[in-house]
Amino acid sequence: MSVQLNKYFKYGLVILLSTALILFTQQIKLLKDPASTPVEWMTIMGLLTLWLFSMIGVLLSDLMKKTPIKILQEFPMLGWVAVTSLVLCMCFDFFVEAIGYVDFLAITTPILTFAGISVVDRLVDLRKTSWKVGIVAVFVFTGTYVGSALLSELGLFLANK
Amino acid sequence: MKRNYVILLVFALIVITAAEMIGTQSLSFGAFSVSLLPLAFAILITMILGLPFVRKGFIKKIYSKVNVQFSSKYLIFIMLPLMARYGADVAPQLKEILNVGWVFIAQELGNLGTVLLGLPVALLIGLRREAIGATLGLGREGELAYISEKYTLESKEGQGVLSLYIIGTLFGTIFFSLIAPIMLDIGFRVEALAMASGVGSASMMTASSATLIERVPEMESTILGYAAASQLLTSFLGTFTMVFLAVPLQRFLYNKLTKTKKQPEVPADVRAAE
Numbered sequence: 156m157s158v159q160l161n162k163y164f165k166y167g168l169v170i171l172l173s174t175a176l177i178l179f180t181q182q183i184k185l186l187k188d189p190a191s192t193p194v195e196w197m198t199i200m201g202l203l204t205l206w207l208f209s210m211i212g213v214l215l216s217d218l219m220k221k222t223p224i225k226i227l228q229e230f231p232m233l234g235w236v237a238v239t240s241l242v243l244c245m246c247f248d249f250f251v252e253a254i255g256y257v258d259f260l261a262i263t264t265p266i267l268t269f270a271g272i273s274v275v276d277r278l279v280d281l282r283k284t285s286w287k288v289g290i291v292a293v294f295v296f297t298g299t300y301v302g303s304a305l306l307s308e309l310g311l312f313l314a315n316k
Numbered sequence: 317m318k319r320n321y322v323i324l325l326v327f328a329l330i331v332i333t334a335a336e337m338i339g340t341q342s343l344s345f346g347a348f349s350v351s352l353l354p355l356a357f358a359i360l361i362t363m364i365l366g367l368p369f370v371r372k373g374f375i376k377k378i379y380s381k382v383n384v385q386f387s388s389k390y391l392i393f394i395m396l397p398l399m400a401r402y403g404a405d406v407a408p409q410l411k412e413i414l415n416v417g418w419v420f421i422a423q424e425l426g427n428l429g430t431v432l433l434g435l436p437v438a439l440l441i442g443l444r445r446e447a448i449g450a451t452l453g454l455g456r457e458g459e460l461a462y463i464s465e466k467y468t469l470e471s472k473e474g475q476g477v478l479s480l481y482i483i484g485t486l487f488g489t490i491f492f493s494l495i496a497p498i499m500l501d502i503g504f505r506v507e508a509l510a511m512a513s514g515v516g517s518a519s520m521m522t523a524s525s526a527t528l529i530e531r532v533p534e535m536e537s538t539i540l541g542y543a544a545a546s547q548l549l550t551s552f553l554g555t556f557t558m559v560f561l562a563v564p565l566q567r568f569l570y571n572k573l574t575k576t577k578k579q580p581e582v583p584a585d586v587r588a589a590e
Contacts, residue, residue: 291437
């Protein structure tokens with residue numbers, strides 16, 4: 156049990172670090188452009204809300220791993236956090252309001268910073284991949300994006316939106 | 317050990333500050349204009365500093381084994397607040413989204429574009445069994461698991477999916493922050509592109525939707541809501557689309573295309589020989 160608690164404590168700290176970095180980024184954005192999203196008391200409430208939803212999602216994801224239903228077991232943790240947030244935001248408008256005080260782009264910069272650090276050891280692996288797959292990758296990425304965009308465009312047209 | 321993490325944190329703060337100070341940069345190529353957001357600079361800076369020939373001296377200390385491991389192990393947790401934010405973007409628009417719910421489901425089929433566009437190109441430039449792994453999908457965790465279960469990662473198919481995984485991890489966000497504004501300039505509606513952004517990788521979706529917001533700021537809530545809803549749907553339906561649609565389609569196309577080139581049953585022979 157104490158190992159379990161220790162694990163969640165660690166997760167909690169990392170998520171707290173993430174929210175603190177968001178606050179930092181939002182402040183830097185403000186220095187660069189005073190017209191961007193201000194840092195207010197509600198921003199802190201918004202960040203705490205994001206932390207809380209993340210933690211609930213983590214717990215939910217672990218709980219679902221114990222259910223016998225395969226699709227629930229395999230549904231990613233990122234998805235559980237989004238679902239938790241969606242449900243709680245439907246129930247309480249306050250959460251939507253508070254989260255609205257957190258600048259969206261300020262959330263993304265710290266994540267991509269750590270994403271960059273996490274992949275550096277894979278740069279060497281790039282040599283193992285063939286340039287042919289590199290070309291194919293461009294068409295694969297374009298394929299899924301353009302495919303979905305064409306169907307969405309058609310669908311929205313048919314729905315008269 | 318502790319000192320290591322402090323160095324990592326200070327480094328992250330410096331990179332964030334630098335990326336934010338560079339800000340959003342717009343580049344124009346003829347009729348197309350693309351904008352690179354701070355998030356793109358953040359990943360570019362950290363990757364360039366991590367290149368083997370740059371990573372020397374003090375930089376080597378920042379990119380210590382512990383720090384790189386910490387970043388990859390906990391990246392998913394660092395991303396969680398972003399996911400929580402997406403819930404808040406979908407909630408106020410859920411009714412509107414459900415109204416066009418069938419469009420969201422229909423556009424999931426667009427993910428088959430990886431096979432339709434990728435496979436012919438892969439075969440054309442001479443890939444065979446690697447093409448199976450490299451075009452089944454975006455090459456994220458779902459495809460990786462499927463291919464490694466069916467062919468193992470050491471097989472040619474496995475090498476294909478692994479290569480795509482590595483390329484996607486390194487260049488996916490940059491690619492999607494470039495293609496989104498180009499599609500907008502071609503004339504696609506921003507709502508359609510927002511839906512298409514839910515490709516199945518959280519960072520690629522974020523890159524695409526963030527760039528769209530930069531171009532059409534007044535639609536921010538719609539863009540985020542649509543992209544997040546489509547992404548959630550992909551997490552639910554992605555496996556089914558892959559197993560029941562992408563795999564049979566790929567097999568059909570593969571046989572059709574390789575036969576017309578008078579190279580009958582190459583994969584079967586190779587497999588038998590191994």
